Amino acid sequence: MVTNELIQQIKKKKSFLCIGLDVDLNKIPEHLLKEEDPIFAFNKAIIDATHHLCVAYKPNTAFYEAYGLKGWKALEKTINYLNEKHPEIFTIADAKRGDIGNTSTMYAKAFFEDLAFDSVTVAPYMGKDSVEPFLAFENKHTILLALTSNQGAFDFQTKTVEGKELYKQVLETSKTWENSENLMYVVGATKAEYLADIRQIIPDSFLLVPGVGAQGGNLQDVCKYGMNHQIGLLINSSRGIIYASKDPDFAEAAAIKAKELQQEMEVELKRY
Numbered sequence: 001m002v003t004n005e006l007i008q009q010i011k012k013k014k015s016f017l018c019i020g021l022d023v024d025l026n027k028i029p030e031h032l033l034k035e036e037d038p039i040f041a042f043n044k045a046i047i048d049a050t051h052h053l054c055v056a057y058k059p060n061t062a063f064y065e066a067y068g069l070k071g072w073k074a075l076e077k078t079i080n081y082l083n084e085k086h087p088e089i090f091t092i093a094d095a096k097r098g099d100i101g102n103t104s105t106m107y108a109k110a111f112f113e114d115l116a117f118d119s120v121t122v123a124p125y126m127g128k129d130s131v132e133p134f135l136a137f138e139n140k141h142t143i144l145l146a147l148t149s150n151q152g153a154f155d156f157q158t159k160t161v162e163g164k165e166l167y168k169q170v171l172e173t174s175k176t177w178e179n180s181e182n183l184m185y186v187v188g189a190t191k192a193e194y195l196a197d198i199r200q201i202i203p204d205s206f207l208l209v210p211g212v213g214a215q216g217g218n219l220q221d222v223c224k225y226g227m228n229h230q231i232g233l234l235i236n237s238s239r240g241i242i243y244a245s246k247d248p249d250f251a252e253a254a255a256i257k258a259k260e261l262q263q264e265m266e267v268e269l270k271r272y
């Protein structure tokens with residue numbers, strides 16, 4: 001998907017919500033465990049109930065890899081369902097990959113060709129030759145970890161190296177890489193106070209912002225400092241939406257939570 005289509009969807013739906021599909025079999029309603037593929041049954045119900053409220057879905061691959069072959073099959077069915085039923089929705093494989101060049105190419109093929117995701121999250125710390133193989137794919141997006149939402153972000157990412165914080169070096173250096181127009185960046189909602197500085201370096205890029213809801217990040221603060229001339233934000237919530245209820249009406253409960261966030265986003269879009 002090209003970025004302009006994503007922007008059009010945001011304007012149409014008055015939403016820049018990304019719903020995280022982080023399926024934990026211990027947290028889903030019990031009746032689904034009797035299904036042949038409980039993970040896909042859960043995702044399908046969530047997607048059917050929420051697709052009109054969001055512009056992106058983000059399965060975190062850890063939640064599928066943890067269930068072995070069954071998990072990977074459920075991930076494949078989920079992306080196929082999204083691409084068939086809702087091709088206008090942006091899809092993110094939150095896989096946090098990146099390796100030496102030829103290995104990165106295989107990761108890129110796995111997520112962009114075999115699974116046909118629109119984007120994949122990638123760690124920057126193996127450098128240019130580990131990221132450029134992802135960037136080489138036309139109309140696909142590489143979402144680079146810049147400043148993550150967790151406490152451990154302060155261990156390395158905010159440390160000053162040769163006079164500049166490491167996350168700023170990641171942003172600046174990555175802009176010089178081939179096909180850097182295919183880059184987006186992860187910035188945690190819990191780090192909203194860094195967004196003004198981040199926008200100085202990457203004014204035009206889309207940011208994937210996890211950390212509202214369960215991690216305590218504030219949507220209004222993210223919008224105040226992170227929104228740009230083309231909105232430029234995808235705000236993710238996973239547990240706060242998909243585990244709103246463990247009852248048979250779990251999908252309706254998820255839709256209520258998604259609607260609350262969408263309405264907050266609509267207010268922010270009017271301000272913008």
Ligand SMILES: O=c1ccn([C@@H]2O[C@H](COP(=O)(O)O)[C@@H](O)[C@H]2O)c(=O)[nH]1
Nearest residue numbers: 020060148149188210214215237238239
């Ligand atoms: O900095 C980061 C990068 C990725 N994540 C992922 O986003 C979701 C957040 O889930 P919630 O349940 O809404 O907290 C999850 O898949 C994380 O692995 C992140 O939180 N922070």
